[in-house]
Amino acid sequence: MPMTNLQDRITASFQAQGLMATLGAELVLVSEGEVHIALPFSERLSQQHGYMHAGAITSILDSACGYAALTKAPPGCEVVTAEFKINLLRPALGDRFLAIGRVQNAGRSLIVCTGEVQAFSGTATPKVVALMQATIAILRP
Numbered sequence: 001m002p003m004t005n006l007q008d009r010i011t012a013s014f015q016a017q018g019l020m021a022t023l024g025a026e027l028v029l030v031s032e033g034e035v036h037i038a039l040p041f042s043e044r045l046s047q048q049h050g051y052m053h054a055g056a057i058t059s060i061l062d063s064a065c066g067y068a069a070l071t072k073a074p075p076g077c078e079v080v081t082a083e084f085k086i087n088l089l090r091p092a093l094g095d096r097f098l099a100i101g102r103v104q105n106a107g108r109s110l111i112v113c114t115g116e117v118q119a120f121s122g123t124a125t126p127k128v129v130a131l132m133q134a135t136i137a138i139l140r141p
Contacts, residue, residue, distance in 0.1 A: 006030060010067050017063070025060050027067075033103040035067040040096045052092035054130075057099075057117050061086065061132045064101030065113035069136035072106040077138050082110065084134035092129045094119030101134075111136040 007030050014020060014027045020037070023045060029036035037060045039045075045056040062081055069079045101115040113134045118126040 006032065006071055010035065010070060013070065014063075014067065019059060020063060023056055023059060025063070028098070030067070030071065032071050033068055033106075035064050035071065035101045037064045037067075037099045037101075038096060039099070041094060049091070050093075052094070052097060052119075054086075054088055054092070057088070057092050057097065057130050058086055058132075060097065060099040061101065061115045061117050061130060062134065064099040065115045065132060065134040066101070066136055068101035068103050068113050068115075069106070069111035069134075069138075072103050072111055073138050074140075077140050079111070079136045079138055082135045082137040084132055087131045088129065089131065090127065090129050092117070092119055094121045094127075094129075096120050097129070098126070101132075109138055111138065 010030045025039045028038045039060050047053040098118045105112045115132040116128050117130040119129045120126045
């Protein structure tokens with residue numbers, strides 16, 4: 001599949017997601033087997049201590065893993081998350097967050113992905129705030 005078609009396929013699907021638009025998330029990188037989604041900090045998405053809410057962090061990471069899987073799915077197929085496990089390593093403090101989803105194994109019906117969310121604050125080195133392992137199911141037409 002040519003890269004432009006891959007980019008178009010993922011971009012069109014991402015733009016159709018109401019939740020990503022509601023969160024203010026942005027698709028920033030699409031390559032075969034890897035997708036990055038950025039999210040700026042917003043008080044509207046914080047929890048009671050001022051950290052970015054785990055629900056927002058989980059959502060962008062689930063989408064990054066799902067779209068990474070979609071880059072490996074056959075043309076005409078779609079994907080859905082079958083399961084995931086997330087480890088929240090530290091409070092999600094930062095100006096912006098980057099979810100990185102990567103395919104580890106692409107089978108005929110299931111794709112296993114891993115992902116992480118990095119928190120960026122000013123010029124400081126980014127810190128990993130969450131790790132995910134996800135199983136993505138391929139939906140055939």
